Amino acid sequence: MYEKPILQVKHLQKQFGEGCPHCFDKESVYLEKNYCTVCGTVHAVRDVSFDLYPGEVLGIVGESGSGKSTMLQGLYFDSSMTSGAVYINQSELTGQNVLSLSSQQKRYIRNYIYGMVYQNPVDGLKMKFSSIGNIAEKMIAAGNRNVSNIEKRSKELLENVHIPLRRMKEEPQYFSGGMQQRVQIAKALSNNPPILFLDEVTTGLDLSVQASVLDLIKQIQRELHISMVVVSHDLAVIRMLADRSIVMLNGEVIENGLTDQILEDPQHEYTQQLVYSLL
Amino acid sequence: MTIVELNGFGKAFTIHHLNKTIPAVNNIQFSMDAGEFIGIIGKSGSGKSTILKSIYRTYLPDAGEIIYQSKQLGRIDLAQATEREMIFLRKNEIGYVSQFLNVMPRTTCRELVQNALLEMGETRETARTEAENALTHFEMDPALWDSYPNTFSGGEKLRLNIAMATVKKPRLLLLDEPTASLDQHSKIKVREMIEKLKQQGTTLVGIFHDIEFMEGLCDKVFDMKTNQMSLAFEGVLHEG
Ligand SMILES: Nc1ncnc2c1ncn2[C@@H]1O[C@H](COP(=O)(O)OP(=O)(O)OP(=O)(O)O)[C@@H](O)[C@H]1O
Ligand SMILES: Nc1ncnc2c1ncn2[C@@H]1O[C@H](COP(=O)(O)OP(=O)(O)O)[C@@H](O)[C@H]1O
Numbered sequence: 419m420y421e422k423p424i425l426q427v428k429h430l431q432k433q434f435g436e437g438c439p440h441c442f443d444k445e446s447v448y449l450e451k452n453y454c455t456v457c458g459t460v461h462a463v464r465d466v467s468f469d470l471y472p473g474e475v476l477g478i479v480g481e482s483g484s485g486k487s488t489m490l491q492g493l494y495f496d497s498s499m500t501s502g503a504v505y506i507n508q509s510e511l512t513g514q515n516v517l518s519l520s521s522q523q524k525r526y527i528r529n530y531i532y533g534m535v536y537q538n539p540v541d542g543l544k545m546k547f548s549s550i551g552n553i554a555e556k557m558i559a560a561g562n563r564n565v566s567n568i569e570k571r572s573k574e575l576l577e578n579v580h581i582p583l584r585r586m587k588e589e590p591q592y593f594s595g596g597m598q599q600r601v602q603i604a605k606a607l608s609n610n611p612p613i614l615f616l617d618e619v620t621t622g623l624d625l626s627v628q629a630s631v632l633d634l635i636k637q638i639q640r641e642l643h644i645s646m647v648v649v650s651h652d653l654a655v656i657r658m659l660a661d662r663s664i665v666m667l668n669g670e671v672i673e674n675g676l677t678d679q680i681l682e683d684p685q686h687e688y689t690q691q692l693v694y695s696l697l
Numbered sequence: 698m699t700i701v702e703l704n705g706f707g708k709a710f711t712i713h714h715l716n717k718t719i720p721a722v723n724n725i726q727f728s729m730d731a732g733e734f735i736g737i738i739g740k741s742g743s744g745k746s747t748i749l750k751s752i753y754r755t756y757l758p759d760a761g762e763i764i765y766q767s768k769q770l771g772r773i774d775l776a777q778a779t780e781r782e783m784i785f786l787r788k789n790e791i792g793y794v795s796q797f798l799n800v801m802p803r804t805t806c807r808e809l810v811q812n813a814l815l816e817m818g819e820t821r822e823t824a825r826t827e828a829e830n831a832l833t834h835f836e837m838d839p840a841l842w843d844s845y846p847n848t849f850s851g852g853e854k855l856r857l858n859i860a861m862a863t864v865k866k867p868r869l870l871l872l873d874e875p876t877a878s879l880d881q882h883s884k885i886k887v888r889e890m891i892e893k894l895k896q897q898g899t900t901l902v903g904i905f906h907d908i909e910f911m912e913g914l915c916d917k918v919f920d921m922k923t924n925q926m927s928l929a930f931e932g933v934l935h936e937g
């Protein structure tokens with residue numbers, strides 16, 4: 419019950435632009451949402467902190483532009499953060515802010531500890547590689563050399579995400595959006611990552627495909643006990659997947675709590691708007 | 698042994714865009730012993746659900762204490778417990794059943810009941826047998842076991858809801874009008890289930906608009922008058 423978080427995120431911040439005295443303060447009248455009208459800086463992520471515990475799904479909700487993807491990209495080292503710290507509870511990394519590690523060490527974390535499913539499949543897949551090739555590439559990066567093992571595992575993963583094996587040699591560019599997302603999930607799982615980031619995995623998919631992707635995620639959590647950060651602007655998705663959630667607005671965390679509490683007894687004015695607009 | 702105790706408990710809802718605060722309940726004093734079955738009655742809007750949902754922390758309590766004697770965590774104030782503690786207690790000790798079913802889409806009836814057990818750490822085999830036992834007990838037609846509940850009737854949904862909560866053998870079960878919208882036969886099933894849980898030592902708090910139906914089962918009945926809880930009956934409840 420009283421385990422340590424597997425991932426701790428502290429005061430993460432990311433700004434596009436230099437910033438100026440008029441936008442240091444979050445309450446500044448010169449800010450239009452996350453944009454400083456004086457210097458033109460975009461404060462995409464402002465002081466985001468949270469803990470992720472072993473085996474849990476943490477939901478992150480917020481409107482378009484609230485900084486969800488920017489935050490995940492920072493956590494996954496796709497882009498550098500302006501400031502903040504991230505700690506991973508794995509023996510070889512104890513006490514180290516992983517944001518300030520060398521690029522080689524970051525690559526190690528991406529290959530062995532993290533998995534990522536991008537909002538846009540183009541960012542997560544090589545569209546002109548075969549589906550099985552996409553998975554194999556990730557496994558090779560994680561140090562696998564045995565070709566028959568790689569093939570066996572890739573097939574297993576594709577089957578798990580319900581991609582028919584007869585289509586495994588096809589390039590994802592010819593797949594539907596839902597299939598592309600499922601190949602991304604298979605790829606992200608190939609190195610058995612203890613931590614998985616999922617960015618809007620069901621957005622834009624039709625309802626029955628959405629349901630099967632949600633089901634798959636739930637199954638992964640139950641059976642593999644992977645800790646996940648699930649980003650979505652869709653409260654229904656968060657309700658299905660996450661026991662705990664945080665709500666972001668203009669790069670900040672404005673509310674956190676049990677997911678059903680956020681939905682039934684939202685505290686913040688913005689969360690209330692978000693929830694009531696659904697009813 | 699006292700298992701739940703509300704001291705000066707209060708809850709108000711602040712609706713920002715209306716600039717309004719709704720005081721749902723205020724200064725509630727109430728306690729119940731392990732193994733008791735407590736009924737709550739009162740007119741609509743009197744705060745019955747607010748109390749149960751605050752114990753389960755679907756609502757965030759804003760005044761007073763909700764002391765719960767946990768088997769695994771010891772004495773804990775649910776009004777102050779961390780989210781992680783609440784999640785733990787919901788998985789292992791405290792159940793909540795309403796007349797609504799909120800479940801994963803495309804998950805079969807059988808899987809839903811099994812998953813409730815798997816998340817408590819039961820083995821696959823145990824989960825499978827206990828799920829089948831529960832579905833059988835609530836007379837869920839085996840033809841429905843492997844179908845998706847979105848097509849179920851109100852009564853079937855409710856029986857599934859109750860099956861999911863009770864397979865976990867919670868120490869404390871909160872029932873928010875579980876029999877609303879049920880036919881007589883299904884209601885009798887619910888009553889039998891409550892009787893059985895009581896025998897197993899489960900503490901139950903239930904809101905019932907037709908409390909007479911629980912005749913002979915409730916140890917105490919509280920009436921939410923003027924948004925306070927007052928003891929209406931104690932001992933065996935008689936009709937009329
Ligand atoms: N490279 C960039 N340069 C300037 N601004 C950027 C850049 N990338 C993102 N932003 C800005 O940062 C803010 C957060 O963007 P982000 O993509 O993280 O939002 P999001 O919460 O993921 O939204 P959505 O739900 O639409 O995916 C936005 O205002 C966006 O315009
Ligand atoms: N989620 C909520 N948001 C705002 N007000 C609520 C909410 N839940 C209950 N209330 C208000 O609190 C009061 C008590 O409601 P409730 O506990 O549902 O009553 P009961 O279950 O006794 O019918 C009512 O005035 C109701 O409108």
Ligand SMILES: [Mg+2]
Pocket residue numbers: 486487488537617618
């Ligand atoms: Mg995004």
Ligand SMILES: [Mg+2]
Pocket residue numbers: 745746747
């Ligand atoms: Mg009610």
Ligand SMILES: [Zn+2]
Pocket residue numbers: 437438439440441442454455456457458459
């Ligand atoms: Zn500025």
